[in-house]
Amino acid sequence: MNFDFINNFSTQLASAVATGDTTLTLQQGGASFSEATADKRFALTLTNTEGALEIVYVTGASGNTLAVERGREGTTVAAWASGDTVEARPTAGTIQAGMVQWGVLGKDQVLLSGGDREVHGGSLGR
Numbered sequence: 001m002n003f004d005f006i007n008n009f010s011t012q013l014a015s016a017v018a019t020g021d022t023t024l025t026l027q028q029g030g031a032s033f034s035e036a037t038a039d040k041r042f043a044l045t046l047t048n049t050e051g052a053l054e055i056v057y058v059t060g061a062s063g064n065t066l067a068v069e070r071g072r073e074g075t076t077v078a079a080w081a082s083g084d085t086v087e088a089r090p091t092a093g094t095i096q097a098g099m100v101q102w103g104v105l106g107k108d109q110v111l112l113s114g115g116d117r118e119v120h121g122g123s124l125g126r
Contacts, residue, residue: 009088030064
């Protein structure tokens, strides 16, 4: 899976998003994702004032409406209100995918960090 990135992107939702929705409508900036496809995705993080968050992958865009895969990278699909924040942030999944793409890690390897230990290039369990 390939990802593309946008620096310092931040906007708000133009309308509420229900848990079953597969599109998001932004207040502005949707054109930034015009090159998104199922093979070239963008990761976005949705947040609200209560501290909830959800990572979504943008797979297409038309104007300010984005087609998305919801609840990515272990986050939970949630309902969102108009005005909630949408940002392009680095995520563990996009960084790891880039490391595989750039040859730093093999496709069956992971980069884990926790506490005072780090594992670089450890094998995925099967």
